[in-house]
Amino acid sequence: MSRSARLSLWNAAFVIARRDFTAIVFSKVFLLFLIGPLFFLAISAGGGMIGGMAASGINNPALGIAMSAQDNAAVKQANEALDPLVGMPDILLIEEASRDDPAALLDDEDRNLFAVLTGTLDNPLLTGPKEDVERWEGEIAMMVGAARGEAIPQAGIRTSITDGGIINRQTARDATARAGILVLFMLTMFLAGMILSNLVEEKGNKIIEILAAAIPMDAVFVGKLFAMLGVSLVGLTVWGTAAGAILYFGASALPPIPPPAVGWPMFFALFVTYFSMSYLLIGSVFITIGSMAPTVREVQTISLPATILNLGIFFLAMYALSKPGSPLEVAAAIFPLSSPYMMLARAAQDGVLWWHLAALAWQVLWVAIFVKVGATLFRRTVLKSGGAGRVRDTERKGLLAMLGLAKLGILSNRS
Known part of the structure; x- marks a missing residue:
């Protein structure tokens, strides 16, 4: 198979992302996936309203x-x-x-x-x-x-x-920062698992081997990462709209929410941005794990240390938040996996914007590094490519890949 028949890295990544995104978003399972958290949100809102109604009639100060x-x-x-x-x-x-x-x-x-x-x-x-x-x-x-x-x-x-500002400005911003870190962590962990299941399923169907023979493995990883990110953003939009409607209609029953230092519009924009970076960073780790595990059971076993690591990063960010300006807080902001959490906290505590651009560039660099390392490990441990004795096998896989991708509609009409 000649190199002219292969798509470029970004074109191939876009084709993979479009295929995975369309297949997931327009499935019935995804609809149920979207509706599930809405039930818990509705139950929580209903319980809060009932509790507020009960509390409003008794023990008024x-x-x-x-x-x-x-x-x-x-x-x-x-x-x-x-x-x-x-x-x-x-x-x-x-x-x-x-x-x-x-x-x-x-x-x-x-x-x-x-x-x-x-x-x-x-x-x-x-x-x-x-x-x-x-x-x-x-x-x-x-x-x-x-x-x-x-x-x-x-x-x-x-x-x-008498309180001298018990809930003073800094304390209020700390509360907003902690809430932002908690929501970011929960969403990332809840949605990142989709990458594992998607990749293991395609490994079981041998689709991933067909893709790897005809498309650069880096493009496969990048395409799947951004496809899952797009799916997650769709879910985030639906759940955020529902939560916003509940907050809007129930605002009178809620206590005043302290605004972040950068203001609510910029904070929400940074939240979505840092969620995307956190998802890509954690997802690049998870996709490497999923690519090397042959079965779902082994994925669950191997992913446990990664989950524990992510929990440790969450607790590190929460602890570092209580020590602003300390070496620990600076280290947590630099470490790539905890950087999205700490920078979101800084958005709540401080109105300086330029350092968010530097942090995002730093996080993008590490996403690229993680994807490259994951793709290399997959080639060497799963595909075992690169040896001289594998040339004929690679050519045979390439021919099979051409046929397989044509059936999947992934390869373009280029000959």
Whole structure:
């Protein structure tokens, strides 16, 4: 077989990717694969809605009123008068000696208070977390004004923020970073297994040997990697749309989600990009394992160390996240398999964008290295090509490959 009959590396990779992508996406099994996680998503959303409805009617935090007995009575009367009109918070009258310490009252779990109003009607002080103080400050000022006998409040009230920003900006971004790493890891591990099963099936049908005889093995690996990546992105789009719809309609029942440093649009774009790189990196390792394992049972045995390695990388990224700027964090960002996780975390923590370009170029380089190493191992261990005594066998496989690929519709009309 002459070299003119062989497709170039990228043309062959595109043909393999198109064939695998079309065969998988338009199958009934893939439809069930897409629907499966949606059931779990719907069940989780339904359980969350039911739990939110149940929690909304019980144990509502109250506003503690820790003034004199006379002022407490006036505030209670004003609250009852205004509640039907503007919706006032529930109040709890406190007349013990402990009312002089608002922080102690807020820490008392038995009272379940979101804020405490102390001082006098002429000089009130509202103490509580920033979010709750900002939410209720206007209504409480109106209530105090009504307790003083004012139709319109003549002055506001003093406030004291007790948490000092418990959920401060850095802590919030750390939470977003950890959530991003967790979702990225789960999606990568859930979807990367498709590469193994696909390759083992084609080995069992001898299709992979036909492909390897007529198409560069590097092109076979690249084509299958990008085909599975395309399939994964289709699933990611469907699941992401469903999750986005649930979040949109249930936004009122959710707590505020801290935004990442680069903003949500850029963070989502980087998430998809780093998911693609993580999938290609892990997939290139998995496809090498699958190409050398003769049966599905052996694939499961051989892939176990790779799965454990990926778990170790996940825990490394989560631990390194807690030590920003340390040598461990820098090493985790450089190591190719953990680099997508750490760079996504950096997108949540820091708004610098240029280093993402450097990281992506570094990860692309390692994808190429892993694919080249995997293809070489496959040729030497499975096909056992390269020896002088294999020339006739290679020519015979080439002729069979021409016939096989013609039946599969993979080879072009080039003669």
